[in-house]
Structures are given as C-alpha cells and as structure tokens.
Amino acid sequence: MKKLFAVVCGIVALCAALALGSWALNHRQGGGSAKLLTIYNWGDYIDPALISKFERQTGYRVDYETFDSNESMLTKIRQGGTNYDLVVPSEYTVQRMKKEHLLAPLDHRRLTNFHYIAPEFRNQPFDRGNRYSVPYFWGTLGIIYNDQKVRAQDVQHWSQLWNPRLRNNLMLIDSARDVFAMALISQGQSVNTTSYAKLKQAQDHLKTLTPNVKAIVADEMKMYMEQDEAAVGVTYSGDAREMMSVNHHLHYVVPSEGSNIWFDNMVIPRAAKNKAAAYAFINFMLEPANAAQNAEYVGYATPNAAARRRLPKRITADQAFYPPAKTMRHLQVYRDLPLKTLGVYNDLFLEFKMFAK
Amino acid sequence: MRQKILFIVPYALWIVLFVIAPLVLIFYQSFFDISGHFTLGNYADYLTSRVYLKMTLNSVWYAFLITLVTLLISYPTAYVLDRLPNKQFWLLLVILPTWINLLLKTYAFIGLFSRTGSINQFLRFVGLGSHQLLFTDASFMFVAAYIEIPFMVLPIFNSLAEISPSLINASKDLGASQWQTFRKVVLPLSMPGVKAGIQAVFIPSLSLFMITRLIGGNRVITLGTAIEEHFLTTQNWGMGSTIGMILIIAMFIVMFVTGETKQKGGSR
C-alpha cells in the first residue's frame, strides 16, 4: 500500500514538473486574449518561421491548432467550444460553411494586400467576389507515374488508366469525389453531376477498372509511390511534388481533357474572437515575400501573382504544377453538393471498394 | 456498507456520464436520416443491403483471425516470459513499443514491407527473390496482430504468474509429462487471462479502420471504415450511429456468450 501511494505521488510530481516546464516554455510577454490569434490549419502547412515573424512584427501571440481533414474540422467548428480566428478549409468546405452561416463576410477595405492575388484565382464559383475567402494555395488532381515502369505517352489521359497493361499497378486516392471525378471526366461528364444515372454509369465504368487497382490509399500514397510500389497513381499535385522530390523517376501529369482544381482558403469564422488579428494575419500572408517563402516551404502552388514572380524559375516553369492556360480552362472546381447526393457518391464508392476486393 | 457504496460511486458516475449518455445519444441518432427526419430507414437499409452484410461478415471474420493469430503468438510469449528471471522487466519491454505513435509505426511497416524495403532486400539477398507483401491479407493480419500483441500477452502473463509452482511440481511428482502438466494444470488455470485477452483484442478488432487502408490498401473493409466515412465524409451521422449500434449489440452478444461459460467454470 505504501509503495502504491509512493508511485502515485511520484507520478503527480512528474506531471507537476512537466506542467511547470511547459509553462516556462510558453511564458511569453503579453498574454491577454486581445493579443491572441487562434489559427486552425492543416498540420505543417505553414512555414513556422513566418509565424514567429508575424508575432514579432505585430505583437500578437499565435495559437496554432491543426486538423487532418476538412470534415473533422467542420464538425468542430459547427459544435463550437473553441473560437478559431482563422481557418484554412478547401473550397467545397468554404461553400458548406457559407451555407451553414459559419463564416464572417470579409471587409475588403481591410484586406489591403488582396490585390496580389492573380485575377484568375479571384472570384471563383465557390465564393463569388471572394466575399468570405482568400485563396491560400491551389492545386490539381492528376496522374503520377514512374518512368521506369510506364512510358510517358501511355499515361497522359484518364482513359489510359483502363489499359490492361497496368494490371494491378494503379493506386487510387481514397476519396469518393476524386475517384468519381476521374471516371466522370473520362466519360465527358461534369465532376459535379447530381444525376444518379450518370453516377451509376460512372460506377459501372469504375468496376471495369478494378483489375488494375492495386490499392486505394490516402496520404500514405506518397510513401508507396516513392518506394516503387506501383507504376501509376491518381493523386493531388501537392503530394506529387513531394513524391517527385524524393524519387526522380516520378512525373506528374494533369490530363488535358480536364481534371479537378482545388483551393485551400483563408476564412474567418463567424465566431472568431479576434477579427483584427485575423485580418492582420491574412494581409501578412499575402505580402509577396512571405507568400513566396511559404510556397517554397510547403511546396504547393501559390495564387499570389507577385509571390510567383519571386519564386525560382524551376518551380514556376513546371507545367505540371503551374499548368498552361489551355489545360487550366478545362479544370473544374468541386461544388458543394447536397448531402443526399454526397451520400450517393459515397455509397457507390463504398460498393466499388467492396467490389475491388 | 457505506464504504461499499462510496466505492462504486466514481465508477457508476463514469458509466452514467461517459457510457450511458453517449450510448443514448448514438441510439437516438440512429433513428434520423441525413436531412434530420425521424426514420427506421437506417436499420432497414443496413439489414437489406448486401454491401453492409458482407462488410459485417468481413469484420467478424477478420477480427476472429486477428484474435487467433494474436493468441497463437502471445500465449507462448507469455509462457516463456513467465519462466524468466526478472520477468516484470521483460514484460515491460513487451509493452514499451506501444508507446510509440501508431501512425509512425505503420509508416515504418510500409518501409519494411515495400518492394524496395528491408524485408524484400533480405529475401533477395538470401536468394528468395522479392515478393508483393503489402496489400495482402497476410501483411494486414500481421500488422493488426502486432498492434494487439501486448494487450493479449499482459493478461495471459498475469494469470500464468499467479499459478503456484507447487501445483506444477505436484503434477510432475505424480508422473505427468511436461505436456500433460501444461494441458491439465497450466492451460485451465490461465484461461481467465486468455479470456480477458480475447475480450481486449477481438472487440476492438471489429472496428479497425486505419490500418485497413494503410497496410490493406482498402482491400479489407470493416465496419469501422464505414462508420468513419459516414461520420466524416458523408456527414450521415444517422447511418454511422446505426452501424455503431450494430457493433455494440455484437459486443453485448460476445460478452454474454463468454460470460456464461465463465460462470460455469467459476461456479464454486
């Protein structure tokens, strides 16, 4: 009994010591919530040096919290409990949040650096007039392939993925919208279709793809492709960039017949406590020097025209990541679909996955 | 008597607040469709859908296999551990790996199992050639068992350590072979530990989801995957809750089945 009691005391003492340590680490000047900015973003999606720079420049203290998917982030925002001042959702989530009145409209007079955003990335269909959102990064859905295993001309288009020569050599991303986008575009349909017949058709088409499908994975596809586990993968441009920097046999293609273009955007939730700080942060991140530094750190494509000019040529000249205007015209943005339709997408996808086995 | 009541208060409070309340919430939600209307449709959908029924069978089957593999690895491990000097130390070494983040360990497994990974390099070196290891049932089961081993070893070890050496000596003195001693004395006495281990492994295995994707490449789909998707992607909490209820009911059945045999064995 004495021994048990001693152990309990030991544990409590250790906790107290750790708490003291963590308090000492965070003992920065100027507490108070007026000076606090709470950011909710994807993990490792900003150069940490920029946060320190922002804190130094403005005197705000930044709390940086992270999420791993739009949907789980949305669940938290909806439920309240924490008041985030600045969030970085993808475009279809912006639309959803707008619909659910979770966002505060932006006052463009306070967005002094908005003019740095390139005109082609303003005024997107998911948020006309950028009333609620400012683009942060953008990218595409495309095909990544290993030049040791397939020839470049064999993987330029979605329909080529059905080639029997790719048997058991294709990896798909585990997302209903993206896999259906691939099937729908290859059949000449819109990625935002709500017609059950068309979706069913796409699913039938997908089922004929199953012999080629090796696995349906998510973020870990990076690791798989880098390790030569498959010849071809369907993935996002940001992930592709990461893979290519590790394995030089990998290349990324955005099919010219069309694909999805996505945006991650900075928004201010309606429940934000410190809107002034949020505006200061958005303007800070739009500053060309900062945006360029962030783009180099994260490796995604920046919508900031001035920042793009500051980036090294080898990055901006790469057509896979900054596609030519001809391809850009064919890229489609995901619209936020009614929950019922979204349910259909997911049910059909789940059935496809079960079928793939 | 008063002390006895005081005793149960925190635990009872926990059951009411963190078990019954969420349970009621899940049950309540399972009767609503995606647009918030009361319905029995979720249950009807579940019971009539071939996809879900197949998934349910899949989950049970894989959970069973994982539990079996884990048991087959863990029982001898616990048995050998129990015979070592400083066995508590060795036991801690079995638990230690679980304190490293699961996602990281899974990424490490991807690195070990991949075509260019360490295991295939070794196989090529020995002259066995490289093999497809990832996305196979074997690798999925292996990693799942890997995660669960400590949860099985621990209770078995505890019940083995409890067996008095004099019982084993007595059995030997009576002329029983090592195998007979094991079968007639050690195995029955370690059964409570085995049961606790099975409960700690089988039940969570029903709702595995992350490694089904990372290691199994979504070739194995369990109810956990479906719930995950309904709660997050589709935002159809009703259907997700329905499947959750099914899982909980399955667990109740498992508990009552193993509970009854326990009483038979334990009745004095």
Added chain:
Amino acid sequence: MSKRHVTWSGLYLALVFVILYAPIIYLVVFSFSAGTTMERYHGFSLRHYADLFGDTRMITIVFNTIIIALLASLIATIIGTMGALAIKNTRGKWRNGLLSLNNVLMVSPDVIIGASFLIFFTMLGIRLGFVSVLLSHIAFCIPIVVLMVLPKINELSPTLVDAAYDLGATRWQALSQVVLPAITPGIGAGYFMALTYSLDDFAVTFFVTGNGFSTLSVEIYSRARQGINLEINALSAIMFLVSLLLVLGYYFISKHGGRRNRIVTVKEGDAQ
C-alpha cells in the same frame, strides 16, 4: 534435454522481440538520416534533432501529451480498480450487464466516441482544452483497467479476505493490507495499458481538444497530408530512449533492492 528446451524458447522470445522492435529501430535509424523523408537513407546527420530542440511548440505538445497520459491513466486506474472491486460483488445478469457497459467504449469506433463526447462537453459548457481532453482520456482508459484488474480479483481467494476480517481487520485494513497487495500486478498492468491507450489516441482527442491545446497524436496525424517530418522520428527516438532508460532503471533498482523485495514476498506468502 531441458537445456535445449530453454534455447528453443529463448529463440522464440528473441524472434518476438525482433518483430516488436523492428519498426521502432527503423524509425530511429531514419531519425539520423540527412534526407527529409522515410524512404531513402541519405547519410548520417543530427539536423532533425537540432530542429526538434529549436521547436518549442513541439516540445510543449510533448509535455502536454505526457501529462495527459500519466494523469489520465492514474485516475482511470483508481476508478477502474474501484469499479472492478464493485463488479466483483455483483452476480449473474448484473455482472454481465456491467461488464458489457464497461466494454462499450472499447468497441465503439473512436470517431463515434469523439463526436459524442464533443456534443456532451459543449452541452455541459465545459471549455475544450486540457480538462476536456483529460476527462475523455480517463473515460476511455477505464475499461481496459477493469479488464486487466478483474481477473486478478477473481483469483483472489475469498477465504483470505474472510481470514482478515476474522483477525479483526476493518474493511479498509482488509482492502489495503490484503486485497490491494494481491492485485497490484493487475493494477500495474492496467496502468501501463491505459498509458498505451492515452498516448496513441488520435480521434477522440481531436474532437475534444481546443483553445490551443494539442497532443502529439493530433499533431502527427494532421501532418500526414504534408508528409511526416523526420523531426517526429527524432522525437520518437528520444521518447523511446527515455522510456527504455526508465525501464532499465526499474530493472536495476529491483535487482539491487531484490533482497528486501524477497522478504516482502515471503511475508505475503506466509499470510496466504
């Protein structure tokens, strides 16, 4: 004959340990890679360790994680042990019912638990952050503690407890002098398993955390989209080393204090 038996079992155990530690060794090796990802080794470097020690945010998160794990497991162990003692006194249907309720949180997928706890906490108006995370971790650690302690209690001979009462022990004395020492291994096992649950949990913590509070798992999972930095490997290597040292320390203490321990066991044995 018996010597050969020992080597076989030794070999088996060695194999199990190799498997258990293989992925961790892999992680540790890559923490010294000069590259940035876990795919190709680029030669020795300590840069990820340097990164880690410069990253106060990460160190704070680690401290938070350990505090939550230690405290939640401790409280869960206390409540769980009390619960197991209470379950011991029930019979038949009640017992099965209680045990089933006990296991509900183990079978429910983390998303469901996380989402319902989130709804629950916001309904009660509990501020999301340290307290809500601590409460949730205590909540989902309790069942495993009960599962680990209960078999020990079941093995406890009732005559032993009766004997204690016959000798004039109060209920408290019987508990602290007889019952608790006998079930200590189960309590220890429960505590360590609770630690495992707490350190590894992502989904529940994600939903109930807030106001700048974060744990290691949440941070690691949300970095997956960007590719997990080798800084995390360096961190895991250090955490692993520290826990290994603690375990080794425990080993040496128990070895040197061995004689005293033995006397204690003899005494316990006498009591039985």
